[in-house]
Amino acid sequence: MAQEVSLREAYGKTLVELGRGNPDIVVLDADLSRSTMTRFFASEFPERFFDCGIAEQNMVGIAAGLAASGKIPFASTFAVFAPGRCFDQMRMSIAQPGLNVKLVATHGGISVGQDGTSHQSIEDLALACSLPGITVIVPADAVETAQVIRAVATSYGPFYIRLCRPKSPLVYNEGYRFNLGKAVTMRQGTSATIIAIGIMVAAALEAANNLKREGINCRVLNMPTLKPIDEAAIIKAANETGAIVTAEDHLEHGGLGSAVARVVARHKPIPMEFIAINDTYAKSGTPAELLKRHGLTAKDIEQAVRSVIKRK
Amino acid sequence: MPLPESINLPITSVDKLKAEVFSSLSVTEMKMIAKRLRRHIISTIGKAGSGHPGGSLSAVEIVTALYFRILRHKPQDPQWSDRDRFILSKGHAAPLLYATLAECGYFPVDELPTLRQLDSRLQGHTDRTVTPGVEMSAGALGQGLSFAIGIALAGRLNSQNYRVYVLLGDGECDEGQVWEGAMSAAHFKLDNLVAIVDNNRQQIDGWNRDVMNLDPFNKKWQAFGWHVTEVDGHDLTQLTQAFNRAKLIKKQPTVIIAHTIKGKGVSFMENNPDFHGKAPTATEVEIALKELK
Numbered sequence A: 001m002a003q004e005v006s007l008r009e010a011y012g013k014t015l016v017e018l019g020r021g022n023p024d025i026v027v028l029d030a031d032l033s034r035s036t037m038t039r040f041f042a043s044e045f046p047e048r049f050f051d052c053g054i055a056e057q058n059m060v061g062i063a064a065g066l067a068a069s070g071k072i073p074f075a076s077t078f079a080v081f082a083p084g085r086c087f088d089q090m091r092m093s094i095a096q097p098g099l100n101v102k103l104v105a106t107h108g109g110i111s112v113g114q115d116g117t118s119h120q121s122i123e124d125l126a127l128a129c130s131l132p133g134i135t136v137i138v139p140a141d142a143v144e145t146a147q148v149i150r151a152v153a154t155s156y157g158p159f160y161i162r163l164c165r166p167k168s169p170l171v172y173n174e175g176y177r178f179n180l181g182k183a184v185t186m187r188q189g190t191s192a193t194i195i196a197i198g199i200m201v202a203a204a205l206e207a208a209n210n211l212k213r214e215g216i217n218c219r220v221l222n223m224p225t226l227k228p229i230d231e232a233a234i235i236k237a238a239n240e241t242g243a244i245v246t247a248e249d250h251l252e253h254g255g256l257g258s259a260v261a262r263v264v265a266r267h268k269p270i271p272m273e274f275i276a277i278n279d280t281y282a283k284s285g286t287p288a289e290l291l292k293r294h295g296l297t298a299k300d301i302e303q304a305v306r307s308v309i310k311r312k
Numbered sequence B: 001m002p003l004p005e006s007i008n009l010p011i012t013s014v015d016k017l018k019a020e021v022f023s024s025l026s027v028t029e030m031k032m033i034a035k036r037l038r039r040h041i042i043s044t045i046g047k048a049g050s051g052h053p054g055g056s057l058s059a060v061e062i063v064t065a066l067y068f069r070i071l072r073h074k075p076q077d078p079q080w081s082d083r084d085r086f087i088l089s090k091g092h093a094a095p096l097l098y099a100t101l102a103e104c105g106y107f108p109v110d111e112l113p114t115l116r117q118l119d120s121r122l123q124g125h126t127d128r129t130v131t132p133g134v135e136m137s138a139g140a141l142g143q144g145l146s147f148a149i150g151i152a153l154a155g156r157l158n159s160q161n162y163r164v165y166v167l168l169g170d171g172e173c174d175e176g177q178v179w180e181g182a183m184s185a186a187h188f189k190l191d192n193l194v195a196i197v198d199n200n201r202q203q204i205d206g207w208n209r210d211v212m213n214l215d216p217f218n219k220k221w222q223a224f225g226w227h228v229t230e231v232d233g234h235d236l237t238q239l240t241q242a243f244n245r246a247k248l249i250k251k252q253p254t255v256i257i258a259h260t261i262k263g264k265g266v267s268f269m270e271n272n273p274d275f276h277g278k279a280p281t282a283t284e285v286e287i288a289l290k291e292l293k
Helices: A007-021 A039-044 A056-068 A087-095 A124-129 A142-153 A200-212 A231-241 A256-267 A287-293 A298-310 B011-019 B027-048 B053-057 B060-070 B091-104 B109-114 B144-157 B176-187 B217-223 B236-246 B282-291
Strands: A025-029 A049-051 A072-078 A102-106 A135-137 A159-162 A184-187 A192-196 A218-222 A225-227 A244-251 A272-277 B085-088 B164-169 B193-199 B227-232 B254-259
Touching: A007 A025, A007 A039, A007 A102, A007 A142, A025 A039, A025 A056, A039 A049, A056 A072, A056 A087, A056 B144, A056 B176, A072 A142, A087 B144, A102 A142, A124 A135, A124 A159, A124 A225, A124 A244, A124 A256, A135 A142, A142 A159, A184 A200, A192 A200, A192 A231, A192 A256, A192 A298, A200 A218, A200 A244, A200 A298, A218 A231, A225 A256, A231 A244, A231 A256, A244 A256, A244 A298, A256 A272, A272 A298, B027 B053, B027 B060, B027 B091, B027 B109, B027 B236, B027 B282, B053 B091, B060 B085, B060 B091, B060 B164, B060 B236, B085 B091, B085 B144, B091 B109, B144 B164, B144 B176, B144 B193, B176 B193, B217 B227, B217 B254, B227 B236, B236 B254
Parallel strands: A025 A049, A025 A072, A072 A102, A102 A159, A135 A159, A192 A218, A192 A244, A244 A272, B085 B164, B164 B193, B193 B254, B227 B254
Antiparallel strands: A135 A225, A184 A218
């Protein structure tokens, strides 16, 4: 098992690095800086850190005003609160004017665990992807998180970046370089393609390893930029492998599966299966228990691959 | 005094306005401009066939005092980084802001009749991506104060001495985000921020006190840590004095509660909630323009 590292910590530490190099970087939080890890930035640059208290809508608006004045704001809270609680603010204060705000939400998905339904964001990618003009990114591990945060700091425009709560297995080594808008081929294969995001990338790789023993050679794509999605990589996978399974810690509606299916339906209709949460809320439990309960494990991916191949 | 066809100002004043900073209009001159703005509001909404005359007319003097006396701005350089900012949070008063910006020279007055038309730069509610001089895309109420706070914080971080003015509707203050913003502006001690409430006491469904009571309004702002001033929102002298006095208040933001009349200046629109979001008919436009001669 690969080493497990916190994405949130990678985020917090990268912010400090960026802050040292660019005085225009400012950071906002809504009384969760100990959880989102923006506290590292807060202690080094107190004058550039704005704790907005438990008032996420105001935080998003302030971030927009800072961006309209030339600052590069990173605003953080839990994904259930932004976009969940701030959809209209994200829409009118950030997305419509295309302002340079980086909304980095942590605690995405049911892997949040014991805190239960209220804190498990399973709709945020659908909400964020629905907003014209916002780029949506879901890093797969701590290495990619650091890369993504550096990349968006120098890429003008509104971003929504979703991080998970638990420490996650590293799927990249330090040499990895994130490429905005591009899928990453994690493993070559021709039997079928597994396209995954976030914590499901590690599960996809595990599934592909296990399936190889059965003679099934899966391609695995990590799709860190969910919107705009890398259509070329999807079309290529559809053409070359003839079947696709998507995997995400999010509702089936409006997330990765929907986005991939749109491309497949338009360009190369092939069988697909979807590993995602099926139109329900999860309860309290350990992350592992919940992922198992809702069908988001490597074993579930393996089963989906076997089924999708039969439909080729 | 006859209403001029174009702004009847000495050439030097107009040049100064277009070149840089405008701060020297007399109250009499501003009254003439206010009347012109009201005529624009009526004509453009009448031509568009939809829009919000009531809350545009009530804020005419507030916006006139700001743009023709208080704000440091360069109509020829809308992105001048040291400009004072005016944020129209009550975005439905867009026709008033457009008329003002056009009269200042941000874009031609001839463009005003395109209000709300397809491909016009003058959208139904303000849109910062298309209209020169518009700072914020507004219309979804409650968001302007937070936006203004961000701009004020940036000014402080950059040691720029611009000031930020944000115009809220009183009905808009039903929105929780306004009070999140109010709390934080005081917490951040933003003395470069002034909120003005166009307190016309009406909202779409009727009088505020019947729809959602805001009283004690003054005390609410005080309790949130603001310096509070109340003025007659149609008195240009009181308004300019209040704006100037606010510059002397340190370590806290100022709110100017401007008591106004919805539909001010047009007899059949005054205090008439029907004209919150309804355009006047052609006949009504004619009557209104006669009253505004």
